[in-house]
Amino acid sequence: MFNGYGSLSNRKGNNKSFTDYDSLPPNTTIASPCILPQKSQDNTTENGFKNEIGEIDNSSVAGICTAVVHATFPSWTNIALMISLIFGGCCANVFALEAIIKEQPSSGPLITFAQFLLTALFTFPSFLSFSAGSRFPLKPRAIPLKSWVLYTAFFVTVNLLNNWAFAYKISVPLHIILRSAGPVASMIIGYLFNGKTYSQGQIMAVAMLTLGVVGAALADAHAKGQSIGIGSSKGNPAVTDTITGFTILVLAMLLSAFQGIYADRLYENHGRNHWKEALFYSHMLSLPLFLPTMPQLISQWRALLTSPPLLSELSHPRSRFFSTPPSNAIVGITSMSTSTRGSRATSNFGIVSSLLVTIQQHGLVQSTLLQIPTRVAYLLMNAFTQYLCIRGVHLLSAKSSSLTVTIVLNIRKLVSLLISIYLFGNDIAPGIFFGATLVFVGGGLYGFEGARLKKNIKKRD
Numbered sequence: 001m002f003n004g005y006g007s008l009s010n011r012k013g014n015n016k017s018f019t020d021y022d023s024l025p026p027n028t029t030i031a032s033p034c035i036l037p038q039k040s041q042d043n044t045t046e047n048g049f050k051n052e053i054g055e056i057d058n059s060s061v062a063g064i065c066t067a068v069v070h071a072t073f074p075s076w077t078n079i080a081l082m083i084s085l086i087f088g089g090c091c092a093n094v095f096a097l098e099a100i101i102k103e104q105p106s107s108g109p110l111i112t113f114a115q116f117l118l119t120a121l122f123t124f125p126s127f128l129s130f131s132a133g134s135r136f137p138l139k140p141r142a143i144p145l146k147s148w149v150l151y152t153a154f155f156v157t158v159n160l161l162n163n164w165a166f167a168y169k170i171s172v173p174l175h176i177i178l179r180s181a182g183p184v185a186s187m188i189i190g191y192l193f194n195g196k197t198y199s200q201g202q203i204m205a206v207a208m209l210t211l212g213v214v215g216a217a218l219a220d221a222h223a224k225g226q227s228i229g230i231g232s233s234k235g236n237p238a239v240t241d242t243i244t245g246f247t248i249l250v251l252a253m254l255l256s257a258f259q260g261i262y263a264d265r266l267y268e269n270h271g272r273n274h275w276k277e278a279l280f281y282s283h284m285l286s287l288p289l290f291l292p293t294m295p296q297l298i299s300q301w302r303a304l305l306t307s308p309p310l311l312s313e314l315s316h317p318r319s320r321f322f323s324t325p326p327s328n329a330i331v332g333i334t335s336m337s338t339s340t341r342g343s344r345a346t347s348n349f350g351i352v353s354s355l356l357v358t359i360q361q362h363g364l365v366q367s368t369l370l371q372i373p374t375r376v377a378y379l380l381m382n383a384f385t386q387y388l389c390i391r392g393v394h395l396l397s398a399k400s401s402s403l404t405v406t407i408v409l410n411i412r413k414l415v416s417l418l419i420s421i422y423l424f425g426n427d428i429a430p431g432i433f434f435g436a437t438l439v440f441v442g443g444g445l446y447g448f449e450g451a452r453l454k455k456n457i458k459k460r461d
Contacts, residue, residue, distance in 0.1 A: 090389035090412050096382035100375055101166050103307070108163030110300040111382060113290050116156070116283045118383040119390060123280040141277060143270045148281040151266065154259035156286040161252035168245030178249040180213035182256060183407055189257035194264065199453060205446035209407060212438030219431025260405070263397065275394040304375040311369035404450070411443050 100107055129139040141148075165175065183206045190196035267274070290297065397405050 090385070090392075090409075091415060093382055093385035093389050096378045096385060099378045100304075100382065103375060104300070104303055105169065106167045107300045107304070108166050109160065109290075109293055110297050110304070111379065112156075112159050112163045113287075113293075113297055114379050114383040115159075115386040115390075116286050116290075119279065119387045120283040120287060122387055123276065123283065126276060127280050141281075142274045143266060143277060145281075147266055148278075149285060151259070151262060151278070152282045152285040154255060154262060155282045156289055158252050158256045158259060161248050161255070165245045165248045165252070168241045168248070170242070170245035170249065175249065178246065179253065180210055182253055182409070184210055185253045185257040186260055189254070189261060193258070194261045199449055201445060201449035201452075205442045205449060206407070208438045208442030208445065209411070212435040212442060214435070215431055215438065216435030219435060222431070272399065275397060278397075279391060279394045304379060305373050307373040307375040309370045310372045310374050310377045311366060312374075404446075407443065407446055411439055 097111065100111060127139050128137055130137045162175075162179070187196075187198055187203070187206055191198070263278070393405065393409070396408060
């Protein structure tokens, strides 16, 4: 969601990777793993002169090593954190989302509200300050409140539209396919409204990524016998419903691209180290917007309460998650015997099954699981994993451009699909393998092209 090819810290003096030694108290010792062993204090040469050059060399090397440690270690930890949050939280989030949508397609607004409420509660303590001196006990903002209000309007609208589309019988594969066009939309909107230019390598990479995710989703849907076409036959959604859902997703995709442009400009003007502020205000300011829909939210909540208790769901997980695919799901699947597929599913399931049996033997756990409706548990799981996911996305957004964010999220969608295939013992259809190849090659090409462009910019500077 941000402009350029990386952080602006080196350009605007916002680089916090290096320690500000001028602000340290007097006589403060700086510890560094790169400090060289000190020689004796009397460093006199045979001619009676101090070895000044040697002392300078040692301190210079130590200073360089200290700077490298301070600059590199936070960068690598940030990268690891971003990858863990995005690929871990977002992948688990998709599982919980589909578990709710399958049983209650109209629960999109409730899912969005739960996600926003939990994220706001988790981030609120970091901004609480009773000594701030204002009417509200919040820390001073780095970015004006009116800017966050406009950003929040984009943010909540996009999220509501994406979840609202499920009410019009949009299947999860079609949902993935349409949202995978996000990089294309970001590129077009950035070119038309933000004056961005892209190299041929970047355009080719985005095309490969989009085609890869779309192809993998199509192949997976075909292998599982799921319909993603537009039709009014029995069991399929009406044409008008599908077109409405399609239009909603396209609108959400375009608004998301404009949101990226707006965020780019915010971070250009105020610096790129305020992703936590973006995470908090975009969710906290969104909560009042749900007040008009409160009757609908209450109705959807009551519907979730009618689901079976979580204990019954955990008692028969095999029949729910590892069921045999329908006969028409065999088309396009690579040749593998049913017994081999079943044995792999059983192997994956063994550890989870043993753990569930052990947990359920405790009386307190059993009584608790009997009181929690299944879909309520999925809702809480979805909201919590969404917090992890969106935290990683905001952290990535503060360090890279909006196009890079959409590229990473596209790769994450494919990873979610591949993990699902492996965990549930399904075979990889040829189309999925081909789509995965396109995605990974496209992602590598985009990374290579971005590094090349940054190198050229540095040379010109």
